[in-house]
Structure formats: C-alpha cells, structure tokens
Amino acid sequence: MLTSPARTAVLGLGLIGGSLLRALTAAGYEVTGFDADPSTRELARKAGYRVAGSVTEAVRDAELTALAVPLPVLPRVLAELDGHAGLVTDVTSVKGPVRDLMSRHGVRRFVGGHPMAGKETSGFAASEADLFTGCAWVLCPEPDETDLGDWLRLARLCTAIGARVVPVTAAEHDTAVAQISHVPHLFAAALSARLAANPLAGALAAGSFRDGTRVAATRAELIAAMCGGNAGAVRRELRSLIETLTEWDGLLAADDPVAALIPPLHTAGELRRAWPARPGTPEKLPASLPGLLELGRAGGWVTSVDDSEVVAVRPEVETLRPEGDR
Structure with missing residues (x-):
C-alpha cells in the first residue's frame, strides 16, 4: 500500500x-x-x-x-x-x-x-x-x-x-522557468529602471506598465538568487528574447511598420489569449517514470495518486485562428 x-x-x-x-x-x-x-x-x-x-x-x-x-x-x-x-x-x-x-x-x-x-x-x-x-x-x-x-x-x-x-526533469524545469519566470523578472526590472531618467513617464504610467512590471517589486535578493542560480538557462532565454525584440525593431523600420508588426503581434496575442489551456478529460495512467515525463512534456499534470496509477490531465490543444474568425 x-x-x-x-x-x-x-x-x-x-x-x-x-x-x-x-x-x-x-x-x-x-x-x-x-x-x-x-x-x-x-x-x-x-x-x-x-x-x-x-x-x-x-x-x-x-x-x-x-x-x-x-x-x-x-x-x-x-x-x-x-x-x-x-x-x-x-x-x-x-x-x-x-x-x-x-x-x-x-x-x-x-x-x-x-x-x-x-x-x-x-x-x-x-x-x-x-x-x-x-x-x-x-x-x-x-x-x-x-x-x-x-x-x-x-x-x-x-x-x-x-x-x-x-x-x-531538472534540466527541463530550469529551461521552462527561465522563459516564464526568471527572464520576465529581469525584463520587468529593466522596464522599471526606465523611470529613473523620466519622471514624466512615471506620472503617465498606468495599467500596461503596472501589469508588465509587477514582479519587479520582488526583493532584489530573491530575484538575483533565482536568476543567478539558473544563470545558464536564463542567459540562453534572455538572448532569445533580445533576438526577438531586435527582429521587431527591424519591423519598426519597415516602410509600413504597422502592417509589418501585425502578424507577430497577432500570433503572440492568440497564444496569450489561449493561456492557460483548458484542461482535458482526466485519465488514469499506470505509474512509471517514462510515462510521467511524457505527461509533463506535453504540459500535463497529476491530480491524484493511487498505489499503481495516477489521475492525469492533459491540456486541450487549440489551433490558432485568423483574427477575423474569432
């Protein structure tokens, strides 16, 4: 038992x-x-x-x-x-x-x-x-x-x-949290630091600035510890984000920057609106390390545990649709 x-x-x-x-x-x-x-x-x-x-x-x-x-x-x-x-x-x-x-x-x-x-x-x-x-x-x-x-x-x-x-696995976890937690903390801190050079920006800042910088209020020691402790994965993901922002900087230099920006912003918006994914139907799985890892890599999770099986849930997969189809 x-x-x-x-x-x-x-x-x-x-x-x-x-x-x-x-x-x-x-x-x-x-x-x-x-x-x-x-x-x-x-x-x-x-x-x-x-x-x-x-x-x-x-x-x-x-x-x-x-x-x-x-x-x-x-x-x-x-x-x-x-x-x-x-x-x-x-x-x-x-x-x-x-x-x-x-x-x-x-x-x-x-x-x-x-x-x-x-x-x-x-x-x-x-x-x-x-x-x-x-x-x-x-x-x-x-x-x-x-x-x-x-x-x-x-x-x-x-x-x-x-x-x-x-x-x-530990390695898979560290890459994922660098993407969705550690780099966002650094990005929020970088945005917050912009206030030092422009008091007017602080006076005009509202919802988008508040939501985008919330985690910058976390104690500096905690942010430094989690990012420094995961430095390898954080640096990889930080460079990847910088590459994306650099690409978007190039789109802003296009003859029609509005038209150039819409496709990547539309894709990003659809991904954000689809998050968090709707949970699928719970299923029972035999308990095994390979089976558990396959579940986690698919974005799934365990909701309860029995002697030899687990109850698992996988996220429903949504297909991105053209904006006009919403």
Whole structure:
C-alpha cells in the first residue's frame, strides 16, 4: 500500500516554507518546522505550530524533510542532514544546481520540487495555508535516479494540499522557468529602471506598465538568487528574447511598420489569449517514470495518486485562428 510520509519536517519558514507548514498541518500531517531566525520561530510558535530549536531536532524521526531555504543556504543545511535516511525534497526555483548539491552531499533519497506559487510579500507573516491551491508543483523524476515510490509518495502529499503535480526533469524545469519566470523578472526590472531618467513617464504610467512590471517589486535578493542560480538557462532565454525584440525593431523600420508588426503581434496575442489551456478529460495512467515525463512534456499534470496509477490531465490543444474568425 502506497502511503505518504506522516512525519514531516519543514526547514525554512518564509513565505513558501511557512505556507507549507500551515497547509500540511491543516491536511492532517504531523509537521515540525524550523527556521534559523529566532523571531520567525517564535512567530510560528505563537501561531500554534510545532517548531524545533535546531535542524537536528526538526528532522529527528522525520520521514520527509522539505528544504525551504534559499539556494546559497542549502549547503550549510545539508551538512546538518548528514546521515538522514528520510526522503528529501526542496522548493527552490532552480533544480539543476540543487540536484548537483544533493549528489555531492550524498543524499540518498531526493526528489526535486518547485511549487509555482508566491506573492510580492515574503516571510512567515505573509504565509497562508491555501497558497498552493490550484498551483503547478514541479516534482522531478530523474531517469535512472529517482525511486518511483518516493516520487509517488511526494506527489500524493502535494495533491493533498491542492496542488497539481507536473513531472519534468531538472534540466527541463530550469529551461521552462527561465522563459516564464526568471527572464520576465529581469525584463520587468529593466522596464522599471526606465523611470529613473523620466519622471514624466512615471506620472503617465498606468495599467500596461503596472501589469508588465509587477514582479519587479520582488526583493532584489530573491530575484538575483533565482536568476543567478539558473544563470545558464536564463542567459540562453534572455538572448532569445533580445533576438526577438531586435527582429521587431527591424519591423519598426519597415516602410509600413504597422502592417509589418501585425502578424507577430497577432500570433503572440492568440497564444496569450489561449493561456492557460483548458484542461482535458482526466485519465488514469499506470505509474512509471517514462510515462510521467511524457505527461509533463506535453504540459500535463497529476491530480491524484493511487498505489499503481495516477489521475492525469492533459491540456486541450487549440489551433490558432485568423483574427477575423474569432
């Protein structure tokens, strides 16, 4: 019988870790939290949660340990987990470097994870039990590395707190988040920086500027950590975006720039209007690492887990139509 880990430790009680502590407790799990900051520990205790005074105390007898600390802090935390026999996961926004760290520190049972959830605010005070409801939660099934049973146990836990689990490898995850998260943060920051040279622009800015720059309000340290930690993929995707903008700059130099811009803008608009894709009909799939990876690469996700199968949903595929057909 497949069971999810009952005793869980959450190390790091910021927005994501604090929300995980709240969500798992609400779902009936036995959870112990820890944070290196004494004031954060006290805040969590006052909120009614079990909080340990050290990493060693938090992970004692834990069947699952969730690492919710920034990437630069992970080596120090992993050193304190030496010999830990339980399943380990993380919530870091970059997966390749974390996978390498786990290998170097000899972590025997690891499934990389990343919940695509967050807010502009941070810290335990900003955490909430329903933060993960409906969010995509990446869990990485690495061929020839990941134990299928461990992946399924963790997927059951994530779906129990309302997330939909997307199975992709660490490398595939890092390329995708560079496209849809890390580069947009840099682009939003670059647009926001334009305000410094033109106060008039700030006075005239309205909805399009607000929507296009929202994530620039994220703490600089967090943006730098996630982009710097995924530097290889971010640089590739950033160069690709620059190439597209350069092509559009050339269209603006055409004899009729309006006509030249319409085709690529129409395609982009259709893609944006079709996002997010409508979910297809749920289907049951036999649980296997190759099958899970095929599902994730198709943009699909897991909604629940049984002993030997998962309930999966694939997005409906829409055909782009001429604008006049809408």
